[in-house]
Amino acid sequence: MSEPARPASSRRVDVAIAVALWLVTSLVLQLASRREGFARDEGYYFHAAEHHAAYYEELGTRLGRRDWKALRDRGLIDRYFSYNNEHPPLMKTLFGLSWRVLHKCSCPTEAGLHPLSYPKRHRTLGLLRAGEAMRLPAHLLAGALVAAVYLIGRRAFGRAGALAAAGLAILAPRHFFHAELSCFDAPVTAMLGLTTWAYLRAQQTSHTRFAVLAGVLFGLSLSTKHNAFFLPPLLLLHALWLRRDLLVSDPAAPPSSKLRRVLRYLFQPWALAMALLGPLTYLLTWPYLWFDTVRRFSGYVSFHLHHVHYNIEYLGQNYNRPPYPWHYVPVMTLLTMPVVTLLLSVMGTALWWRQRSQLLDPVPVGERSGGELSLVLVSALWPLLIIMRPGTPIFGAEKHWLPAVPFLALLAGAAVAFLVKQVSARPARQRLLAPLIVLVALLPAALSVYRSHPYGLSHYNVLAGGPVGAASLGMNRQFWGYSVRGVMPFLNQSLAPSTPVYFHDANWFQLQMSQLDGFLRRDIADSGMEEPGVRGSRAALVLHEKHFNKYEYWIWDAYGTTKPSAVLTHLGVPLCTVYERPIPPRGNP
Amino acid sequence: MSGLQARLLLLLLTMAAVWESVASLWPPRIFPHDVQALAAAVRASHQPGDLIAVAPDWLSPLIRRELGDLMPVEHVARADGRRFARIAEVSLPPHHAADVDGLPPQAGTQRFGRLQLAHYQQTPVVVTYDLTEHFLDLTASQLARSQPSGELPCLWSGPLPAAVVPLGPMGAFVCGSTRVERRTMEIDYQPRRGLVTELAAGQKTLLRFSIPDAAWQGSTLHLWLGLHDYHQRKQAQGPVVVTVDLDDGQALLPLTVSVGQGFGHHQLQLPSSRAEVHHLKLVLEADSAPHHFLGLHGELRR
Numbered sequence: 001m002s003e004p005a006r007p008a009s010s011r012r013v014d015v016a017i018a019v020a021l022w023l024v025t026s027l028v029l030q031l032a033s034r035r036e037g038f039a040r041d042e043g044y045y046f047h048a049a050e051h052h053a054a055y056y057e058e059l060g061t062r063l064g065r066r067d068w069k070a071l072r073d074r075g076l077i078d079r080y081f082s083y084n085n086e087h088p089p090l091m092k093t094l095f096g097l098s099w100r101v102l103h104k105c106s107c108p109t110e111a112g113l114h115p116l117s118y119p120k121r122h123r124t125l126g127l128l129r130a131g132e133a134m135r136l137p138a139h140l141l142a143g144a145l146v147a148a149v150y151l152i153g154r155r156a157f158g159r160a161g162a163l164a165a166a167g168l169a170i171l172a173p174r175h176f177f178h179a180e181l182s183c184f185d186a187p188v189t190a191m192l193g194l195t196t197w198a199y200l201r202a203q204q205t206s207h208t209r210f211a212v213l214a215g216v217l218f219g220l221s222l223s224t225k226h227n228a229f230f231l232p233p234l235l236l237l238h239a240l241w242l243r244r245d246l247l248v249s250d251p252a253a254p255p256s257s258k259l260r261r262v263l264r265y266l267f268q269p270w271a272l273a274m275a276l277l278g279p280l281t282y283l284l285t286w287p288y289l290w291f292d293t294v295r296r297f298s299g300y301v302s303f304h305l306h307h308v309h310y311n312i313e314y315l316g317q318n319y320n321r322p323p324y325p326w327h328y329v330p331v332m333t334l335l336t337m338p339v340v341t342l343l344l345s346v347m348g349t350a351l352w353w354r355q356r357s358q359l360l361d362p363v364p365v366g367e368r369s370g371g372e373l374s375l376v377l378v379s380a381l382w383p384l385l386i387i388m389r390p391g392t393p394i395f396g397a398e399k400h401w402l403p404a405v406p407f408l409a410l411l412a413g414a415a416v417a418f419l420v421k422q423v424s425a426r427p428a429r430q431r432l433l434a435p436l437i438v439l440v441a442l443l444p445a446a447l448s449v450y451r452s453h454p455y456g457l458s459h460y461n462v463l464a465g466g467p468v469g470a471a472s473l474g475m476n477r478q479f480w481g482y483s484v485r486g487v488m489p490f491l492n493q494s495l496a497p498s499t500p501v502y503f504h505d506a507n508w509f510q511l512q513m514s515q516l517d518g519f520l521r522r523d524i525a526d527s528g529m530e531e532p533g534v535r536g537s538r539a540a541l542v543l544h545e546k547h548f549n550k551y552e553y554w555i556w557d558a559y560g561t562t563k564p565s566a567v568l569t570h571l572g573v574p575l576c577t578v579y580e581r582p583i584p585p586r587g588n589p
Numbered sequence: 590m591s592g593l594q595a596r597l598l599l600l601l602l603t604m605a606a607v608w609e610s611v612a613s614l615w616p617p618r619i620f621p622h623d624v625q626a627l628a629a630a631v632r633a634s635h636q637p638g639d640l641i642a643v644a645p646d647w648l649s650p651l652i653r654r655e656l657g658d659l660m661p662v663e664h665v666a667r668a669d670g671r672r673f674a675r676i677a678e679v680s681l682p683p684h685h686a687a688d689v690d691g692l693p694p695q696a697g698t699q700r701f702g703r704l705q706l707a708h709y710q711q712t713p714v715v716v717t718y719d720l721t722e723h724f725l726d727l728t729a730s731q732l733a734r735s736q737p738s739g740e741l742p743c744l745w746s747g748p749l750p751a752a753v754v755p756l757g758p759m760g761a762f763v764c765g766s767t768r769v770e771r772r773t774m775e776i777d778y779q780p781r782r783g784l785v786t787e788l789a790a791g792q793k794t795l796l797r798f799s800i801p802d803a804a805w806q807g808s809t810l811h812l813w814l815g816l817h818d819y820h821q822r823k824q825a826q827g828p829v830v831v832t833v834d835l836d837d838g839q840a841l842l843p844l845t846v847s848v849g850q851g852f853g854h855h856q857l858q859l860p861s862s863r864a865e866v867h868h869l870k871l872v873l874e875a876d877s878a879p880h881h882f883l884g885l886h887g888e889l890r891r
Contacts, residue, residue, distance in 0.1 A: 311819070318778060320823055340606045347598070419602075422595030437599065440606045447613035462612035468703075469617060471647045472681065535757055544647070547819050550775035556662045557773050560754040563657020567650045572619025574650040584753040 014154050018147040021166050026136075026143035029170075033135050033180035035454045037485025042182045043509025045092050046134055047115045048084040049182070053096030054116055055080035055287070074291045081288035083115075085296070086303040087184065089286050090223035094137035095182045101125055102133040113512045129517045134182045142179035145190035146170050148197040149406050149413075155204065156372040156410075157417035158361050160434035164441040165413025168341050169193075169406040171445035174398045177456025185399040188225035193406045195221050195228075196379055199235050202270040203242060203370035204363075215273030219281020226304055227383075227403060232274060234382050239268055242371040310395035311547040316474025318546045323390035332398055333384065335464040335475070337408070338445040344412030345380070351418050352377060352411070359418055373414065380407035397476060416441050455570040457482060467573045474546070481506035481543050483575040486568040488520045490578060494565065495539055500527035502540035504551055534558045538581045539565075544574050555579050619651065619681075623702030628655030630699055630706055631677050640664055640673035642686035646779075648704075652679050666773045666780035668813045668852065668886050672716050676709040717804035720869075720887035721783050724771040725749070728797040729762040731789060734874060740795065743769060765789060769796065774884040776815035777851035783886035785817050788829060788878040796871040800889065805867040808889035810835075810859055814844060815852040817884040822848050825880040834870035836860050846883060859889070 062070035107118035153162030179186035195217040202210035221228035383401040452459035460470035527537035670688025729743035747760030761768040767787040
């Protein structure tokens, strides 16, 4: 079924809506992230980001002097890309370049807080604090994902459903949390969403430009995080199923024509683009792989194949080695996603199964069906299934299957579109009801994000009984030490000058960024790691995760008390507890 | 699907949306003023030696923030609550502290928001000797597993335990490269006050206590054993064998401590022979010693 091409004015409205969604999402994330604590892994990436930015700055300077050898200067590349080479560079590079251009620089007075020394102030636009500038690329990418979700939804099932899908894609507390950070999980979710959008457009339009775009975006996805390696099999299977008509043979056709048909079937333009442009883009963005490529790439793959199994609490049990329970993924999804979003997603799936014809908008003239709903459904399931394998680490909780979220949102959007069309046959009434139905879909999700902020990683939904119910169920409350930001006002106010503090799971790089941005006093010192750090400290923190209990017991023994000075809570659930060493009577050390 | 069915579906969805929105606006939470009011009530009825038990465990920091001065580490990291005559239980119903299992609550259970305060009384056991309290009276030594003689003493190193804990490492009996310490252990992710012995490859570690007859007679030895430190447990291979030797071989009881177990409780009858001083020897060994930090607490109870 085809319909006339949408008028240009309508297309312009949709592009304008997509751009507005992109900008609003990015702005909201940028503003919200100013209350968000820096996470442990962000500390490492900040460090790497400055290195990467320095590389491009030095490279640019040398190329400006027509020193073309700089392009192949292994020393230069190794100096700036060796650190944190277990992760591909794209996001770190973008974080670094954003920081380099936008931060308010007082770098010469910040000795010791940067991985490189800056004797002179940088010339920058001076618009953002260091952490804000570092995080901005992640916000922009999340915004782009929301826009892409809108465009996918708009083409498949209309504006109301598309708006609901776009909103729900980011209005999930855990996704919103990760999208605030200078990390890779939300960005790779965005990249995979964008690549899937480009692939879908290539299928719908047969335009080469979308195939090329899919190839480049795939390369950028690979350069964001290794999850991207799992995308091609999914798209390939979808494409082979979708274009199976190409295999239908004409008995009269010569054998050479049959071969051509098979080749066309197997080597679709998007697939060729992803196979060629993907690796090329990947290599171009990662100079570290330009030398000793096989060994370095093998090292990268090996790091992830043999990754340490960190700890995660689930239903009262601490898991740190396989086999992991298969139900971890569905249960966590059930307890952390907004319930109405999940209901709508299930409804969207059921409708896809039972009432596909009523769900989809007609195919515009000049385009063809891209197998939209089946693509959305498998894209929602695939990331969940990968992590449900008992041998796959689960320590990152939902961040490892975050790429499912935009597609769950699209399924939900399909259900919204269906309801809009079905509740009334009269278009005028549909126009009236559509905003209300979208509001019903978005409001609970928006409120759950509002309620969870800035402790989105500690969020559990109403099915779990909120964070209080989840704590009683024995669910993980946090990781990455991000909640330490919440006790910084107490530390700033209470501690004597130069107090050595045991910061537990918060690493020094994330704390340095907190000092750079003025959240933590500069004179507060890190007393070191593990038990010697505790015993040498005068104040100590414990970030509450089940396996971290022993650190609190160390503090009791070292300080001779079980009484904390402060307890940071989220809705009454302890996230971070601060102890101060009792002041000894005079005469004692 | 008919229009009516769609409208019904929308109605259900709207109800779910209202339910979830209300839960986001007014979520279940523990309010600080409830914790403070509860703490004031506990403090008002508290007598020295009372146990304050908290359930579930995750509430503990909130309660200790208000009442930590009444909750010494020996109470918080107890093996069980049988030695306490009076117990104030702070709980988030339906959770209960294991210490009050089977005990009827006294009249006057109070609610403070979502929290509950209940008081319990019991006839406490009499502890005649506490191995953890008598840590400094311990004699520790090591002996090669392959040789019956050549026992090497583990000598004390570092500061002695004191009310005011100094900066720096804690004191311990040092046996070559391993140590015997008194600390708050993490066994099965719970705090447990007791003695930790790091096992050494190819060695038996011997812990000896000399116990006065007055404490020994009529008592039962209660021994809790488990492996300390989740990180070590993750890497530990195989069990630890603890041989309990009572009065120089009058009774020899081998106990096995596996990696996955919690703080296992054993009750052992003591030989009733008369002597001025009785000898309790614990022999600790493992076929694969690395990463085994054996935690133990023992009491002679009547």
